[in-house]
Amino acid sequence: MTGLKPDLGKDKMKPVSKKRSAVSDKNTILRIENLHKVFDQNSPHPVEAVKGVSFNVQENQLTVLLGPSGCGKSTVLRMIAGLEMPSNGQVIHGDQMVDGPSQKRGMVFQSYTSFEWLTVSKNIEYGMKLNKVDAAIRKERVEYYLELVGLKDFRNAYPKQLSGGMKQRVAIARTLANEPELLLMDEPFGALDAETRWNMQELLISIAQSTKTTIILVTHDLGEALFLGDRIIFFSKRPANIISDMSMSFKKDKRFSRKEDILSEKGYKRAEQELMRLMRSQAHG
Numbered sequence: 001m002t003g004l005k006p007d008l009g010k011d012k013m014k015p016v017s018k019k020r021s022a023v024s025d026k027n028t029i030l031r032i033e034n035l036h037k038v039f040d041q042n043s044p045h046p047v048e049a050v051k052g053v054s055f056n057v058q059e060n061q062l063t064v065l066l067g068p069s070g071c072g073k074s075t076v077l078r079m080i081a082g083l084e085m086p087s088n089g090q091v092i093h094g095d096q097m098v099d100g101p102s103q104k105r106g107m108v109f110q111s112y113t114s115f116e117w118l119t120v121s122k123n124i125e126y127g128m129k130l131n132k133v134d135a136a137i138r139k140e141r142v143e144y145y146l147e148l149v150g151l152k153d154f155r156n157a158y159p160k161q162l163s164g165g166m167k168q169r170v171a172i173a174r175t176l177a178n179e180p181e182l183l184l185m186d187e188p189f190g191a192l193d194a195e196t197r198w199n200m201q202e203l204l205i206s207i208a209q210s211t212k213t214t215i216i217l218v219t220h221d222l223g224e225a226l227f228l229g230d231r232i233i234f235f236s237k238r239p240a241n242i243i244s245d246m247s248m249s250f251k252k253d254k255r256f257s258r259k260e261d262i263l264s265e266k267g268y269k270r271a272e273q274e275l276m277r278l279m280r281s282q283a284h285g
């Protein structure tokens, strides 16, 4: 592919001091440093959602954030996206401190976020138009991402004519078309039936392989985490702090394109048991 990485400008990030970037690891794309978040801080009932979360993310890595419902996963992801500001700590993307949203960080949510009045193609093109991407590059990218998510035959369909899985493919293609450095996904397959979910997980692996995008995905589904993650970060119950950072060594740095293939890997069961143990240890009540 040529010409698919124009400088889209309009970025809302502040540079951090040179001293900081000089010490950063070469392949580290994201540094999350001592994040805290308290909602309604000045009210009689402040909610402490995140407490002292620190981790680095390497380029091309697929990191899964896992933890019990309500523990603070989405809050961590939203702070990475720049949609929520930390009460303390910071997020550094590249060599810049995150202080707001940017097209360098694309977000996919659980609920379908396509424009109902635009066709699939126009939905994929929309963000690029806003970002004033050249028409020829827009056309090229629409084709590429339609193909990538398997929607070539539905280019002229409207979202209401599509199944849930297809709508979510549009949302993913739309986000990827801006060619973000980071793809942030908050329970992206949570609303889908089991079979569609499984197909979408396999699709995400193929997207990760072909686009080399760095992905951070929130889920509370253990099987999804084990299949997708190059690494799983497990959060405690609220306020979220990291209680395990699993390197998934049983995968031996491989990604599996078919979900059933991972089940017979030596070490899979043990990793699954470990996650279940962690989940039980953090159960409410």
Ligand code: ADP
Pocket (backbone or CB within 6 Å): 039, 040, 047, 048, 049, 067, 068, 069, 070, 071, 072, 073, 074, 075, 076, 238
């Ligand atoms: P998870 O994604 O792990 O289910 P969230 O990050 O959504 O959890 O929420 C963590 C905690 O923060 C919850 O108790 C939730 O009610 C609270 N919370 C999230 N967003 C807000 C907000 N905007 N205002 C007040 N409380 C919030």
Ligand code: MG
Pocket (backbone or CB within 6 Å): 073, 074, 075, 186
């Ligand atoms: Mg959530």
